Amino acid sequence: MDTKEIKLKFPIFKNKVNGKELVYLDSANSSQKPKTVIDRISKFYSKEFSNVGRSVHSLAVTATNRFEETRDLVQRYVNAKSREEIIFTKNATEAINLVASTYGEKFIESGDEILITELEHHANYVPWHFIREKKGAIIKFAKCNDRGEVDIDEIKKLITNKTKIIAVTHISNVTGAIMPIKKIVDLASQKKIPVLVDGCQGAPHIKVDMQELGCDFYAISCHKMYGPTGVGILYAKKKWLDILPPYQGGGGMIEEVKKDNITFPGSPTKYEAGTLQTAEIVGFSESIKFIEDVGIKNIMKHEKEILEYGLEKIKKNNSVKVVGEPKNRGSIISFTIKGIHPHDIATILDEDGVAIRAGHHCCQILHDKMGLAASARASLGIYNSKEDIDILSNAIKKCNKIFNN
Amino acid sequence: MDIKELYQEIILDHGKNPRNKNICKDFNKDAKGHNPLCGDKVHIFLKLNNEKKLEDISFEGEGCAISMASASIMTEIIKGKQFNIAKKIQEDFLNMIKEGSKLNMNSLSDIENMTMMSLSGVKRFPMRVKCATLAWHTFVEAVEGNKKIVNTEN
Numbered sequence: 001m002d003t004k005e006i007k008l009k010f011p012i013f014k015n016k017v018n019g020k021e022l023v024y025l026d027s028a029n030s031s032q033k034p035k036t037v038i039d040r041i042s043k044f045y046s047k048e049f050s051n052v053g054r055s056v057h058s059l060a061v062t063a064t065n066r067f068e069e070t071r072d073l074v075q076r077y078v079n080a081k082s083r084e085e086i087i088f089t090k091n092a093t094e095a096i097n098l099v100a101s102t103y104g105e106k107f108i109e110s111g112d113e114i115l116i117t118e119l120e121h122h123a124n125y126v127p128w129h130f131i132r133e134k135k136g137a138i139i140k141f142a143k144c145n146d147r148g149e150v151d152i153d154e155i156k157k158l159i160t161n162k163t164k165i166i167a168v169t170h171i172s173n174v175t176g177a178i179m180p181i182k183k184i185v186d187l188a189s190q191k192k193i194p195v196l197v198d199g200c201q202g203a204p205h206i207k208v209d210m211q212e213l214g215c216d217f218y219a220i221s222c223h224k225m226y227g228p229t230g231v232g233i234l235y236a237k238k239k240w241l242d243i244l245p246p247y248q249g250g251g252g253m254i255e256e257v258k259k260d261n262i263t264f265p266g267s268p269t270k271y272e273a274g275t276l277q278t279a280e281i282v283g284f285s286e287s288i289k290f291i292e293d294v295g296i297k298n299i300m301k302h303e304k305e306i307l308e309y310g311l312e313k314i315k316k317n318n319s320v321k322v323v324g325e326p327k328n329r330g331s332i333i334s335f336t337i338k339g340i341h342p343h344d345i346a347t348i349l350d351e352d353g354v355a356i357r358a359g360h361h362c363c364q365i366l367h368d369k370m371g372l373a374a375s376a377r378a379s380l381g382i383y384n385s386k387e388d389i390d391i392l393s394n395a396i397k398k399c400n401k402i403f404n405n
Numbered sequence: 406m407d408i409k410e411l412y413q414e415i416i417l418d419h420g421k422n423p424r425n426k427n428i429c430k431d432f433n434k435d436a437k438g439h440n441p442l443c444g445d446k447v448h449i450f451l452k453l454n455n456e457k458k459l460e461d462i463s464f465e466g467e468g469c470a471i472s473m474a475s476a477s478i479m480t481e482i483i484k485g486k487q488f489n490i491a492k493k494i495q496e497d498f499l500n501m502i503k504e505g506s507k508l509n510m511n512s513l514s515d516i517e518n519m520t521m522m523s524l525s526g527v528k529r530f531p532m533r534v535k536c537a538t539l540a541w542h543t544f545v546e547a548v549e550g551n552k553k554i555v556n557t558e559n
Contacts, residue, residue, distance in 0.1 A: 341469035343443050344412070347530060351408040359443050373444045373467050402412050
C-alpha cells in the first residue's frame with residue numbers, strides 16, 4: 001500500500017504539528033477525513049441543500065435522494081438485508097442508547113440480566129446501567145483474561161434463563177481483542193437472546209457482514225470511519241424495529257397526529273426524529289466510497305502489517321509494556337512505560353508531531369481490572385506507515401531519556 | 406518550545422521523589438481532587454492550628470509527573486505558613502500558570518520562587534494546566550470549602 005499517496009488524499013497531513021510532520025496514531029478515537037468527504041459537505045451546502053423528506057420542491061427532492069443514497073451505501077457496506085435496517089443516529093453512543101432504551105423498556109424487567117463484558121467502552125455500559133436503575137435489572141460482566149480478551153466460555157457460563165440481551169464490543173478499543181461475535185450469536189440464538197455489537201472499532205477496519213455475523217444490533221461511529229462527526233449508524237434486524245417502541249418523539253417520525261392519538265410509521269422513519277445531520281450524512285457517502293475504493297481487504301492487510309511491525313518494534317524497548325496480548329488483535333496498541341505516566345508520554349510524543357491518546361479510553365472497568373490508572377494508546381488508520389511507527393518508537397525513547405530510565 | 410522547559414529537572418525530581426507524600430499525623434482538614442478526564446487524583450491533608458497556621462500538610466494521590474510534582478512543590482512551599490499567605494501564594498501560582506504573570510510574592514525565598522517558577526512552562530501546554538492546578542485548588546478547598554471534592558470538570 002502506498003501510504004504516501006493515501007496521505008495526499010487527507011488535507012490534514014499538509015499541516016505541520018509543532019513544526020513536525022503529523023504522525024496520527026489516534027484513529028480509534030477519531031479518524032482523519034479525506035478531501036472527498038470534506039468537499040462533499042461543502043458541495044451539498046453550496047448546491048443541493050434543503051431539508052430532507054419533507055418539502056416537495058426540487059432541492060428537497062435532490063437532498064432527500066442524496067441522503068437516502070447514503071443509507072443504500074451503508075446497507076451495502078454492512079450487507080444488511082434491507083435498507084430499512086439502517087438507522088442514522090448522532091453517534092454510536094446514541095445508537096446503543098436507542099436499543100437500551102427501547103428494548104429495555106419493552107423487554108427487560110426486574111431481576112432480568114444484561115450480559116456485557118469487562119472490555120466494554122462506557123458507551124456500552126452506561127446505557128445499560130440506566131436500564132438497571134430503572135427496571136431493577138442485573139448487569140453481568142464477562143471477565144477478561146490476562147491476554148485482554150474475553151473467552152467464549154466466560155460468556156457461555158454467564159448465560160441464564162434470565163439473560164435478556166448480550167451487548168459486546170466487536171474489537172476492544174484498549175487491548176484490540178477481536179471478539180468471536182459469530183460464536184456469541186450462535187450461543188445466544190440457542191436461547192433466543194438478542195446480541196448487540198458495539199462496532200466502533202470493527203466497521204472501519206475489518207469486513208463486517210450483518211447477515212454473516214447474525215447479530216441483532218450493530219452500532220457504528222461514522223467519524224471513526226473517515227467520516228464526519230455527528231453521525232452514527234444503528235443496524236438492527238427488521239424484526240426488532242417492527243416491534244420496538246419509538247425512541248425520541250418529534251417531527252418526521254410520525255404517521256398521523258391527533259389530539260387523542262398518534263401513530264408511527266415503520267423503520268427507519270420511526271427512529272429518525274427531527275432534522276438529522278443531513279450534510280454530514282451525505283458527506284459520509286464519500287467515506288464509504290473511499291473505503292471501498294481502497295478495499296476493506298487491502299485495509300485489513302495493510303493495518304495488520306503495520307500493527308505487527310509496531311508491536312515488534314515497541315516491544316524491543318524494555319521499559320514498554322503492551323496492554324493485552326489477544327490472539328486476534330485489531331489495529332490498536334495500548335502501552336505503558338515504566339515510571340512515566342501516560343499523560344506525560346502523550347505530551348512528549350506530541351512535541352514530535354505524534355498524536356496518541358492517553359487515559360482510560362472510556363474503559364475504566366478494564367483499566368481497574370488491569371490495575372492501571374491509565375494507558376497510552378497508538379491506534380492505526382489506513383494512512384499509517386512503518387515510518388510512522390519508527391517515529392513513534394524514537395519518540396518513546398525520548399520519553400525514556402527525559403525521565404532518565 | 407523545547408519539551409525540556411516543561412519537564413525541568415526540578416519537576417522530574419519532585420515527580421519521582423515527591424515530598425510530603427503521606428497522610429500527615431493529626432490532620433484536621435482534608436479534601437480530594439479529581440480530574441476525571443485524565444484520572445489524576447490527589448488527596449490533601451493538613452493540620453491547621455487555631456491561629457490559622459498550616460502546621461503540617463501532606464498529600465496522597467496518583468497522576469502524571471506534572472500533577473504529582475505540583476502537589477509536592479506546593480506542600481513544601483506552604484508548609485508552616487499562615488493560611489492567608491498560603492492562599493496568596495496559591496493565587497499567584499494560578500495566575501502564573503493560567504495568565505503567564507510573574508510571581509510577585511515577597512514572602513517567598515529565592516529558592517521557593519525558583520521552585521514554583523519551574524512549573525511556569527505548563528502555561529504553554531493548555532491540556533496540562535489542570536494537572537498543575539489540581540492540588541492547589543484542592544488545598545484551598547480543604548480549608549475553606551464544604552464539598553471536600555474538587556472536580557476539574559465541574
